Amino acid sequence: MEGRIEAAARLEKAGGAGPGRLTLGVPAFDGLFSKGGLPLAALTEIRTAETRAAGALAGFLAGLAVAVGARRRGPVLWVREARVAYEAGRPAPLGLVHLGFDPARLLQVEARDAADVLWAVEEGLGCAGLSAVVGEVQGLPKALDLTASRRLALRARESGVPVFLAALGAAEAASAAATRLSVRPSLSMPIEGYGSGPGLPAFSVTVEKNRDGRTGVAEMEWSHDDRCFRAAAPRLPLPQPVVAAAGDRPAGADAMGAVVAFAGGRRRTAGG
Amino acid sequence: MRVSAVDEAARGLGIKVGMGLADARAMVPSLAVDEADEAADAGLLAAVADWADRYTPLVGLDPPDGLILDITGCAHLFGGEAALLADCLERLEGQGFAARGAVAGTVGAAWAAARFDRGGVVAEGLEAERLMPLPIAALRLSAETVAALARVGLKTVADVAGQPRAPLTARFGPDLVRRLDQALGRLGESITPRLPAPLAIAERRFAEPVSRLDDVEAAVVSLAASLAAGLDGRGEGARLLELSLFRADGHVTRVEVGTARPIRDPSSMVSLIGERLATRVGGGLDPGYGYDLVRLSVLLAARLDGAQMDLSGETDRTADVERLVDRLGARFGLAAVTRALPLDSHVPELTAALVPAAAAAEKALSWAAAPRPDFGEPPRFPARLLAEPEPVETVAGVPDGPPLRFRWRRVLYDVMRAEGPERIAPEWWKTGEPGFTRDYFRVEDAEGRRFWMFRDGLYGREVDQPRWYLHGLFA
Numbered sequence: 136m137e138g139r140i141e142a143a144a145r146l147e148k149a150g151g152a153g154p155g156r157l158t159l160g161v162p163a164f165d166g167l168f169s170k171g172g173l174p175l176a177a178l179t180e181i182r183t184a185e186t187r188a189a190g191a192l193a194g195f196l197a198g199l200a201v202a203v204g205a206r207r208r209g210p211v212l213w214v215r216e217a218r219v220a221y222e223a224g225r226p227a228p229l230g231l232v233h234l235g236f237d238p239a240r241l242l243q244v245e246a247r248d249a250a251d252v253l254w255a256v257e258e259g260l261g262c263a264g265l266s267a268v269v270g271e272v273q274g275l276p277k278a279l280d281l282t283a284s285r286r287l288a289l290r291a292r293e294s295g296v297p298v299f300l301a302a303l304g305a306a307e308a309a310s311a312a313a314t315r316l317s318v319r320p321s322l323s324m325p326i327e328g329y330g331s332g333p334g335l336p337a338f339s340v341t342v343e344k345n346r347d348g349r350t351g352v353a354e355m356e357w358s359h360d361d362r363c364f365r366a367a368a369p370r371l372p373l374p375q376p377v378v379a380a381a382g383d384r385p386a387g388a389d390a391m392g393a394v395v396a397f398a399g400g401r402r403r404t405a406g407g
Numbered sequence: 408m409r410v411s412a413v414d415e416a417a418r419g420l421g422i423k424v425g426m427g428l429a430d431a432r433a434m435v436p437s438l439a440v441d442e443a444d445e446a447a448d449a450g451l452l453a454a455v456a457d458w459a460d461r462y463t464p465l466v467g468l469d470p471p472d473g474l475i476l477d478i479t480g481c482a483h484l485f486g487g488e489a490a491l492l493a494d495c496l497e498r499l500e501g502q503g504f505a506a507r508g509a510v511a512g513t514v515g516a517a518w519a520a521a522r523f524d525r526g527g528v529v530a531e532g533l534e535a536e537r538l539m540p541l542p543i544a545a546l547r548l549s550a551e552t553v554a555a556l557a558r559v560g561l562k563t564v565a566d567v568a569g570q571p572r573a574p575l576t577a578r579f580g581p582d583l584v585r586r587l588d589q590a591l592g593r594l595g596e597s598i599t600p601r602l603p604a605p606l607a608i609a610e611r612r613f614a615e616p617v618s619r620l621d622d623v624e625a626a627v628v629s630l631a632a633s634l635a636a637g638l639d640g641r642g643e644g645a646r647l648l649e650l651s652l653f654r655a656d657g658h659v660t661r662v663e664v665g666t667a668r669p670i671r672d673p674s675s676m677v678s679l680i681g682e683r684l685a686t687r688v689g690g691g692l693d694p695g696y697g698y699d700l701v702r703l704s705v706l707l708a709a710r711l712d713g714a715q716m717d718l719s720g721e722t723d724r725t726a727d728v729e730r731l732v733d734r735l736g737a738r739f740g741l742a743a744v745t746r747a748l749p750l751d752s753h754v755p756e757l758t759a760a761l762v763p764a765a766a767a768a769e770k771a772l773s774w775a776a777a778p779r780p781d782f783g784e785p786p787r788f789p790a791r792l793l794a795e796p797e798p799v800e801t802v803a804g805v806p807d808g809p810p811l812r813f814r815w816r817r818v819l820y821d822v823m824r825a826e827g828p829e830r831i832a833p834e835w836w837k838t839g840e841p842g843f844t845r846d847y848f849r850v851e852d853a854e855g856r857r858f859w860m861f862r863d864g865l866y867g868r869e870v871d872q873p874r875w876y877l878h879g880l881f882a
Contacts, residue, residue: 187816187856187880193790194882209724212731224793227879228747228759232777233786234882238747239772242728242764244735245743258734264727320882322855325824326785332826333851335785336882357882360782 155295157202159364164353167342174347175203175297177313178288184319186273186304189223191320194336196269196299197226197236198357198364203297207266210242212259214252217245218273223303234336235359240266249276253283260290260298267297275305285311307343315344321354324367335359337367411443415505445471455504456601457659460651461700462491464605467598473521475514475598482510489528502657511537514598515590519545519564535591539565546586552579564590605649605704609633616655616697623652623694623701627680630703631673644669644711650680652692653700660692665741667732667765669711675730676703682737732764741765749774754834755792755847755878787829787849789859789879796876799860803875806866809848813860815877820858824851828862843869849881857881 156172158165165172173179183192200211215225228238242265246252249272259268272279279302288311291298300312307317318341323334337356344350356367408428417438422431432438448471456466456474462485465477478491485491488510499506509520511529519538520529523545529537538545541564544553556579561567567575567587576584588594609630617623627650638644646669652660664683670676680703684692735744745761748771752758758777780787801810809825826849833842843864851857859879864870 187818190790190857190880190882193880197790197882210728221794224791224880225761227755227789227792228749228774229755229777230786230788230790230792230879230881232774232779233788234790238749238759238774241747242732243745243747243761244739245745246739251739254738255735258731262727262731264724265731320855320857323785323824323851323857326783328783330826331824333785333824333849333857333881336790336857337855338882339855359780359786 157199157206157297159198159202159355161353161355161364161366163351163366164340164342164355164364167345167349167351167353169348174313176292176295177346178284178291178298178300178311180284180300180302180310180312180315180344182302182305182307182315182317184304184306184317186222188319189219189303191336191338192301192303192318193226193230194234194357195318195338195340196301197231197234198336199299200240200267200269201234201236201362202364203267204236204240207297209264209266210240211267211269212242212244212255212262212265213269213271214244214246214255214259215271216249216252216273216276217247219271219303220245222273233359234357235362248278249273250278253278253287256298256300257287257290260287260294260296263294263296265296267299270298270300272300272302273304275302275308279310281309281311288312310344312344313346314342317341317343321367324356448472453601454657454659455499457661458653458657459495460602460659461653461702462495464602464608464704465598465600466602467600469518473518475518477598477600478510492526492528498657513590513592514596515547515586516592518547519590535568538590539563539568543567546583546590548583548586552583555579556583603706605706606708607634607637607705608702609637609704610700610702612700613698616699618694618697620692620694623692623698624677624681626701627703628673628677630701631676631680634676634703634705635671635673638671638705638708638711641708642710642712643708644671645676645705645707646709647705647707648676648680649704649706650684651700651702651704652698653702654694655696655699658695663706664737665707665765667729667736667741668726669709670733671711675733679733679737682734686738736763736765746772747774748772749777752834753831755788755831757834758788785849786881789857790882791880793878793880796861796878799875799877801860801875803862807846809850810860810875813875813877815858820852820856822850823853825849831861843873847878 155174155176156170157175158172181192183189213226228241231238244255246255252270252272256268256270259265287298287300319339321337321339323337326334335356335358339352339354341352342350354367355364357364410422410424410426410428410431413422413424420435422435428440452468452470452472456468459466459474459476463476463478463481467475469475482488482491485494492508492510496506496508507521507526509517509526509529511517511520512531512534516529516534516538519541520526523541524537543556543562543564545564556567567583572584585594589596611626611630645666647663647665649661649663662680662683664679666679732744742763744764746764746767748760748762748767750757750760797815799813799815801813803810809827810822812819812821828846828848831845831847833844835841845861845863847859847861849857849859858877859881860875860877862873862875864873866873
């Protein structure tokens, strides 16, 4: 017993997250959580301000699913409100392959309305064979009131199945979630030898609510080759017109210029 | 216009089926007339057949106005054939139907006895005796055959039965002898049941109709337990269950629930059915005057061996997920719970199909062979595909190049980075529709939004003014 506690302590010290915590390998993000990472046995809400950020959201969720999949086996239940499929399309299985997520692990449900999404998500929380549950709703549905989110948060804590509730084109609202993130796409870094085309998926992730720490913004990109997130430098405006100077970047962002040092360490955890 | 059906009162006044409407009105000026509605009649007959399901699962239609029930092995549940028949006719009369019925050893004899005789139970072995004096039409023959037989003086069954068979067949066709043999039991005849016959049935009858849903639920629980015992004995599990609730007034509610894998555990059966009831019947059953029969049947079953222990817990996990698929399927329909099947196509919307998780074979669902980007390459396929490619207005730089800016859903985007084209030819041999060659571009706008767009058709060669579409959203 003591040995196990020691081992756990070593793991925590070594920078690895505790058993119920997830680190993304992005210091600007992980450092916001005082207890060693994003709590998994809890409700995590992820919103996008715009519906058209649905691609970035899907990529970020796929990344989370890969990271969670390194610790928990089994399929990911992805429940989608029918409206979302209509407004922003469905995750493309081949696109997920390109992001490094195996669609064979995907179990999808399309529900008529948000209330049904919540019902299915809750059912999923009762299933220990799942590695994670993702719910996707459009906007801020009435069904997702404080009572509903409290209920989900409670169920998530009991069951230990990570649940990510994503709202497309939603404003910030009070909820019982332990963590609320807001995701938007950010300018990608050109890849050498890839000319003028877009680079790797890049996100700007704002931690808007954090029960276990601080709020803040982290710039990151997703490497499907290494199957991990890594820190991204804030982008300089392109040598072309129109791009606004990055005035809304977080103050701390300057410090995270150095990028690749974490990639190797992450690969062992996330790539398995 | 002709009279197609009459009630007792009209018959008493001399109105006959087939009579012209004008003649009938001339005879009885105050005659109440309704236009015949064959579809409604057929619907009503089907509803009565549904109700008759309470006596036996094997109910066949005998349009336009008859039902044939195979009550083999069922009569004892009702205290014998006579009691079953009496119960059936009494209940039909209670619902406002004028009905006649007969029980006999053959379909033909029962049909004849109900329609041309006094009905009741035709004792075993006495079919011939009961049939002989009946008119020849009692043999279920076409009107032409009956008329032809009448012309040669053959009016009763006995008349025909006494004739040599070969000339009868030669003159009136094979149907006559076949019908005679069927009625007398010399030739087997089975009915065509309206609904598939269940593999196993458990049912509970109530002397007094119950309307409390708790009572109904308790009944379902005990029925599930008795079904489970039967399935266990055969080493099977249910794949498709049906709950039928027979209301005292004749209305029948049926719900079906399919499962991803064979189940035998009564509590899973009950929870799946409960879920299905909650959604199918709009959250609440209407018991009306109450249910007098609750039946749970297994429509499909599959082999289910006793649970095996697995040290890794993998089996447990899989079973857990399958149970989840069942529960979700019970609420949303099994078709709404899907997995992604890889398809061999270059056309983006045809690279995958969503197939019901319950029916999917694990092996076919492997994406191991799917094309993926080379090391160092960014993703080349978008994270999301829109439901349909959406037309966009564009300002393109050079004819073959990517757009400089475009308008999608009324918003203008400036293209900052672009890569392409990736040329995808239409697979007309799959879709059966001719299509244009698509040139796909990956583009990023000034805010970092990444899109997948294509130009539909090659400049000059396929179209004069190719249109642009936005097809997907990259991460």
